[in-house]
Amino acid sequence: MKEVRDLQQKYVDGSINRRDFIKAVGALGIAVSAAGSLLKATDVMAKTPKKGGSVRMASNLHGPDDQMDPIVMTSNVDYTRAHTNYNGLVQMRDNMVVSPELAEEFSPNSNATEWTFKLRKGVKFHDGSSLTADDVLWSMNRHLGEKSPSVIKGFFSQVKEWKKMDSHTVKAVLNSPDSDLPAKLTEKQAKIVKEGTTDFKKGNGTGPYRMTSFEPGVKSMHVRNEDYWRETGNFDAIELTAITDPQARVNALIAGDMHMISDVDAKMIKLIESSNGVSVNSTKSGRYGGICILNNTAPGNNPDFVKGMQLIQDRERIVRSILKGKGEVGNDHPISTAYGADHCYELPQRQYDPEKAKYHLKKSGISSAELFVAEVATGIGDSCLLMQNNLRKIGFDLKIKKVPTDGYWGAVWMKEPLNVVSWNMRPTANSMLDIQFAPGAAWNDTFWNNERMGKLLKMNLAETNPAIRHEMFCEMQALVSMFSGMVIAYHTNVNDGVSDKIHGIPVNPLGSIGGCTWPEFAWMEA
């Protein structure tokens, strides 16, 4: 119901009034009573945010390597700090709409090979200096070049250069068309920092909160930036920490020690829902945990083996009993229904079929394999055990080797023939497919190099006709599902625990608690 959400947004923004809202909702064929409850829900959204209050949030992971340098951030607690302290050129508002932030306006040339960003004037960093094109240029250039340590430099591989047009205008010149560039710039790693920063621990940005203390692996404290350039940033103070033990995290929420916690284990949803004053904020997402079967080595070079592994996934049961319904079945490609129109509804859903799986595995001549598992994604360990159990029933011996999550990405992922992976949702379907499946891509984690896939990815970026674009997306999803060697049995929602006193968390499936963008928009009931 995208229309309804748009209407809600308009109502919240104040561009339509109550009567218009009900009328418009009625026009969509929704009963008046339902419209009333919608309005009520929308009223909560529209309640003028209250200023004040001190909020505490606990993420799932932190450590001495917590970062305040945006380009190397990799954890939820880092991302949340990115949103307290920094701004981007553009940002992802509710429902995945790219909106202006530090750039008042942004526009492409006719074929999307150049993007121009006009910067807002009068924006100040926390140290009092003003934001200029030089800061943007410096921040953006850190993502360019072979030697860049940026974790998202792959997003900007087609950027030829960033050009300063005048003191408040910059232009990105691209090698090939990219209509997704603004969406990629909404990533947390693309936040704007002060030119020439060497000590990032101070968190000197333009964001809604200043940092008063930062202890990596312990906590950080933030207070409202009174000179902020817009009227958001509602809390007086924010404390960000992490509680690594999942059970302890939930206990802390229920006992009232924390107002928000990220990454609620599916098994504990019922517990939170039955407790007073707290609830689960579950957002449909493209996040998934999957199994990578490497194409360039045995047994993954045997197509029958891959087929067997895909057919043995009891997808319905995974979503039902492991995710407790907070997710959706996967179709062995990363584009879930959360990507909206870019999801391929036409592609038939792969079903659990032990007989067929047995047939294919027998045909492959393989009777045992070893799968490396680390708890990198919600439900991945459990779903692998379910798979092992089902394989045992058809006479296939799957050995599971459980390894610690630390060091997993360096030692196991993309190295062992069978391993597990987790991918967060990306801002666009194209960037998701590109980062994982472009031929020769750095993180092509099944080593599946398909020329047609590469062509489609490029053509898709330059294509403007939505119908043709969708067709291309469908072909890509079918290709991945058939040939890539990925097993994606499920997509999980983003599940967070939130105190009932907290309102206004944006709807954003790209990360925990409103894609970690809550610090600027959420507010607290007194």
Next chain:
Amino acid sequence: MLFQAVLKRILIGFATLFVVSIIIFLGTSLLPGDVAEIILGQMATPESLAALREKLGMNHPPHTRYLLWLGNLLSGDLGMSKAGSGAGTIGTEISVMIAPRLVNTLRLAGMVALISIPLAMSLGLLASMYPGSRIDRTITFTTLSIISIPDFLVAMILVMIFAVQLGWLPSIAYMSGNETGWQLIRALLMPTLTLVTIVSAQIIRMTRATILNIMSSPYIEMAILKGVPRKRIILRHSLLNTIGPIVNVIALNLAWLIGGVVIVETVFAYPGLAKLMIDGVQTRDLPLVQACAMIFCGTYVVLIMIADMASIISNPRLRHPK
């Protein structure tokens, strides 16, 4: 004579510390995956790895790195952690990171020791005064049960009761940093309670066993035969002789409270030193791991040294063992 024995014990302590430093340095070098790989995680590429490795100064041979590290350590420089460094910029001084964690650890260990040592020793004494009695049986069975339950389960059960159900205490030991007096104690109560339960059970068992043991030595039997009342024997004759072993027990438990409480720190999200070291292992922050390990081992060596001196003083035969 006594002075020589004590001096020898101190020299032994230093020798041990030297061996410790070698073991720690070698042990941490065995960890697979280097700092650079860990920082970049899922997003590492060969180029970004090489760039970061160079910037972190990881290209020296191991023995050079050991000597450099030991030299710095001796001059009181614990080195730099990559914490909060970002790409290609300065990290954090380890001493700055460790200081608040050490304070937290000592604070918790202090509170636990303050409660559990007197409590546990009196209960242990009580149990040994009346062996086989109902009091002794109750104490023995309770302590045995507590020892036999994995400590994370003990912690979780206490949280379920006192924080989630009754709502008396906070479920985690989270501190904003501005707590004083009662607020501070309240924040620490849950982990303290858990640790007191675990540590007391250990000390009670050991105290009881030690005293019963001494009670069966010939000179006590003699006293019993002479008709001295049991209570008097324990308090007058055997207590003095139990000082050596019991000081050892206390020293070991204190050392454990400093370096072994990682599970309790995890369950209560308490920012102590043990958790810092685990985080260091997981993020391959080798200088940090080495510094923490040296602190733990140093504490242990010193505590045991003190306990051994107590034994030397109380048992003259140990002054010249061979």
Next chain:
Amino acid sequence: MSIDEKIKEKITSFEELPDAPPRRKIRFSIGGKIGIFFVFFWIVMVFIGPYVSPYNEADILDESLFIVPGGEEYPDTDYQPPSKVAFLGTDYLGRDTLSRILYGARTTIGISFLATLLAYLLGVTLGIAAAVGSEWLDMFLSRFNDAFLSIPTIMMGLVVIAAVGSTIPILIGMTGLIYATSVFRVARSLGQDVMVSDFVEAAKVRGEGLWWIITREILPNVVMPLATDFGLRFVWIILFISSLSFLGLGVQPPMSDWGSMVKENLGGLPYGSISPLMPSLAIATLTIAINLIVDDISAHSGGKLSNRMI
């Protein structure tokens, strides 16, 4: 009872010794008898557990088993209370708790026993060597041992497993090594005490050789305390391995061991599930039983025991 027999056997060999301390007959208290019963029970389970268990430890039970007339088509299978389908209920993944405990007996007790054995082999050999050997040997061994002993065990476990991975042989080897350090301390100090005792000094004066002193005086006098210590050390090792499982290290799934079972089902505690308590009860019955036996033995042995059990 193996410990019992061993002790009796050693006690008879005491009789040849001219100056060895007197022996006493062990009479077990009620607690001790209960202890013997449980130890015996679990030893039997190590051998027959998998054959008497209702399901395989890896079986994730089908939803159809839990359908009640008129209930949901796809009922929950996790954290189910005890029923005819699963006598002790199910775990977080819908596996039968009883079967996993019975299978787990073999893994848990097997690993811990082998690790304890290894710890003893290393610790006693080196400990006695240090006690009777030259001052330099003692110095060398003791310093290395002290150094290892000073590293918190759980940290050492974590580093080792991070470095070489978690398989059963590594788990046994590592735990054995870690605990060999404390066995070394016990063995060395027991050996030293015997070395300074009157009867050894007398033997030395008589001009007996070193080997004679080790085999005739030291070993017989330390066997009893060491046997008791073995029981306690075994208990520590079970608990140590369960602590490791809290940090996510231990046997590979779907194998079950008691410590990991407690950890993986902790989430069921708030729902009132008994799945984390049952394996914990299994650990408790075994460890308490061993302790009760040890208590009886040490109360009757008259040797220097408990102050070394550290």
